[in-house]
Amino acid sequence: MAMSKFWKICGVLLLITVIGAAGCVVPGTEEKSAGLVVDIRNAGDSFNAQTVAGLNRSAEEGVVVPLLYVVNSDREAAEAFAELERKRPAVILSTGHSLTEYLAESARKNPDLHYATFDGVFHAGSGMPGNMMNVLFRSEEPSYLAGYLAGMMTKTNTVGFIGGMDIPAVDRFYYGYRAGVEAAAAERGQYISVERAVVGNFYDREAAKLLADGMYDTSADVILQAAGDAGLGVIAAAKESGTYVIGADRDQRDLAPENMLTSVTKNLEEAVYQTITEYAAGRVHDGQEIWLGIANNATGLAPLHPAVPDAVAEKIAELSKQIAKGRIDPPATAEEYAAK
The missing domain is CATH 3.40.50.2300 (Response regulator)
Incomplete structure (x- = not known):
């Protein structure tokens, strides 16, 4: 999966406008869609913002219609995945450890759908559903x-x-x-x-x-x-x-x-964007564990303090x-x- 060197933080306003709501959904059309669930309880604002930015970018470039759910409880998380199961997007995504089990449960119930998580707790060959991909960062x-x-x-x-x-x-x-x-x-x-x-x-x-x-x-x-x-x-x-x-x-x-x-x-924004692009094009990576690091320009250090x-x-x-x-x-x- 190719990674670009630079990323921008965008999509923050979209994230902020739906915080506290059970979810925010762009109505489905005949176009391909991608579903994303983010949890504001256990993920930092930068992590969420980058994830939403990747979804926004794919929408701005006409890759998919975005389906975004921001959840703040276990009940909302369960409802979000249930709703996405009904909408049947090209790929259903989540980030971080707190939603991985919900994503995996949904994947097990819907073997014909495709799922991707980022920094999830599952690993290939150790309980990860066969229709799920896990993108991990060599932090x-x-x-x-x-x-x-x-x-x-x-x-x-x-x-x-x-x-x-x-x-x-x-x-x-x-x-x-x-x-x-x-x-x-x-x-x-x-x-x-x-x-x-x-x-x-x-x-x-x-x-x-x-x-x-x-x-x-x-x-x-x-x-x-x-x-x-x-x-x-x-x-x-x-x-x-x-x-x-x-x-x-x-x-x-x-x-x-x-x-x-x-x-x-x-570089979570790029990872999310690339994943959505791949699945929207029909290039699925089910069952794969993809590791990204410095060699992929996916991790690194921000500019150093002038005192260094x-x-x-x-x-x-x-x-x-x-x-x-x-x-x-x-x-x-x-x-x-x-x-x-």
């Missing part, structure tokens, strides 16, 4: 670069990581980040501590801020947040304490220009090339980390 790759950056920028030799939940998608951020910090520590000839905390969800900004406040108060001066909407609390803590933070999913510089070292980005020395920026660019060529393979799990 450990840009997180390794972020960890190296944090390790080179810390003055206290303590950095932090705050995730939303203990799930594989968040582990990818953490173990890649930790390995990158250790690469920087080895280069500096110093030990650098990595503190870790988990919010327990992706929406509680206050809880995330309390965790970040605790880390900053106990000497951490850089934190990578991988906590969705809750991560906004981490960014707020960085601004209050005058320390550094690393964003996630999209370039989050606009939220804290003075404090944002960089962001670990996922040129030598560090140049080293990060070189490390990125090494990852793309497969010469550096950052760990994504505890097992892979332990084996390094």
